[in-house]
Amino acid sequence: MPMLDADLDQFRRDTRAWLEANCPAEMRKPMTSDEDNFWGGRNTKFASGAQKVWFERMRDKGWTVPDWPTQYGGGGLDGARTKILREEMAAIGARSPLSSFGIWMLGPALLKYGNEQQKMEHLPKIARGEIRWCQGYSEPNAGSDLASLQTRAVPDGDDFIINGSKIWTSYANYADWIFCLVRTDPAAKKHDGISFILFDMTSPGVTTKPILLISGKSPFCETFFDNVRVPQSHVVGTVNRGWDVAKYLLQHERAMISGMGGRDGGRPLGQVAADSLGADDQGRLDDAMLRGQIASFDIDEAALACAAERAVDLAKAGQLHPAFSSAMKYYGTELNKRRHEILMSAGGIDALEWESERSHDGSRARSWLRTKANSIEGGTSEVMLGIVAKRILDLPGA
Numbered sequence: 001m002p003m004l005d006a007d008l009d010q011f012r013r014d015t016r017a018w019l020e021a022n023c024p025a026e027m028r029k030p031m032t033s034d035e036d037n038f039w040g041g042r043n044t045k046f047a048s049g050a051q052k053v054w055f056e057r058m059r060d061k062g063w064t065v066p067d068w069p070t071q072y073g074g075g076g077l078d079g080a081r082t083k084i085l086r087e088e089m090a091a092i093g094a095r096s097p098l099s100s101f102g103i104w105m106l107g108p109a110l111l112k113y114g115n116e117q118q119k120m121e122h123l124p125k126i127a128r129g130e131i132r133w134c135q136g137y138s139e140p141n142a143g144s145d146l147a148s149l150q151t152r153a154v155p156d157g158d159d160f161i162i163n164g165s166k167i168w169t170s171y172a173n174y175a176d177w178i179f180c181l182v183r184t185d186p187a188a189k190k191h192d193g194i195s196f197i198l199f200d201m202t203s204p205g206v207t208t209k210p211i212l213l214i215s216g217k218s219p220f221c222e223t224f225f226d227n228v229r230v231p232q233s234h235v236v237g238t239v240n241r242g243w244d245v246a247k248y249l250l251q252h253e254r255a256m257i258s259g260m261g262g263r264d265g266g267r268p269l270g271q272v273a274a275d276s277l278g279a280d281d282q283g284r285l286d287d288a289m290l291r292g293q294i295a296s297f298d299i300d301e302a303a304l305a306c307a308a309e310r311a312v313d314l315a316k317a318g319q320l321h322p323a324f325s326s327a328m329k330y331y332g333t334e335l336n337k338r339r340h341e342i343l344m345s346a347g348g349i350d351a352l353e354w355e356s357e358r359s360h361d362g363s364r365a366r367s368w369l370r371t372k373a374n375s376i377e378g379g380t381s382e383v384m385l386g387i388v389a390k391r392i393l394d395l396p397g398a
């Protein structure tokens, strides 16, 4: 409808002007390390004045979560306006003002399964970056086979007493609260006796122990629960039906991780490679094999962007297959691994520098190694392919 288009055009102009006036120049540069992310939380610190200004301005407009309802701290934008905001942010390379498992994972699950009290309690704090969340799903013997989890929650009056341990809990040592899967009925079939529960990481009996990654960083932990007392009212959804909440949250987690395949304001690979390898007399990257790899990568990256856009439209129309996020997660993370392989090839031997000012403390090599985990976290590539075979393609024997 022409009237609607005019409204959207006006919204685009207003948004562009607002971003131009409010997004500091420093916040328009590609991120180079995890420190460039602002994660929020009780003990958070801003990496720079510009990061603080940018976060606070976006928070005050509700644009840390533009599409959440305003009563929960969001911007109340519809799908079309949210898309315009994202496009205009991408056009100037604006960084996301807040990185948050609360936004990417817990929020959508609470919006669908939480009761009103839980929504009012937790969503505004997520939107305002006041509470940082971690995800307590995986256990030493429950990764791909997540429903085998053994962490027990036993009723005691109005509370549960929780005992057990989680592993690979990203940022558990920085998180304020955890969304956690616990077994509440050990006699039931394994998917049927699980509950999804929220609790404060400062509760007596919760401890964390960081684990080192191959990249030399330590972004995740073993997490232990020793007689942790949690009110039963902290269960999201129905007791013993936590698997429904868990699966729904995983769809959002996988969609978020698939976004790693996108360039997100970074420079095109061809330009990065040309900086170190130079151009031939026709102005083309001076390495035919790498040129071919980059061209093929660029095409696949464009295909991922189209598929992501289609997924958004299908979701809006209520027609998105629930398992589509698995296809996107598989493709996006394999693509991100390829991107970093190419970046390493383009950088030659210098790209392997590990500790130096010139290499920004080995950021290229460390990022390359970190991508190896992309096709494991949130469900492995093999498991994603299994889900696509079974649930989308309906292949015999899958």
Ligand SMILES: Cc1cc2nc3c(=O)[nH]c(=O)nc-3n(C[C@H](O)[C@H](O)[C@H](O)COP(=O)(O)OP(=O)(O)OC[C@H]3O[C@@H](n4cnc5c(N)ncnc54)[C@H](O)[C@@H]3O)c2cc1C
Pocket (backbone or CB within 6 Å): 134, 135, 136, 137, 138, 139, 140, 142, 143, 144, 145, 166, 167, 168, 169, 170, 171, 220, 373, 374, 376, 377, 378, 379, 380, 381, 382, 383, 386
């Ligand atoms: C960087 C990172 C961050 C993470 N953050 C978190 C977090 O915050 N919270 C959390 O709860 N978990 C987190 N995880 C854990 C992650 O979800 C698990 O590692 C993942 O689900 C795989 O489980 P696993 O490690 O036990 O491997 P396993 O399940 O033991 O798998 C081992 C191998 O067997 C293959 N395999 C297993 N089952 C099948 C099958 N059915 N078909 C085909 N192949 C199969 C796998 O593909 C894999 O190659 C994180 C992991 C990483 C790497």
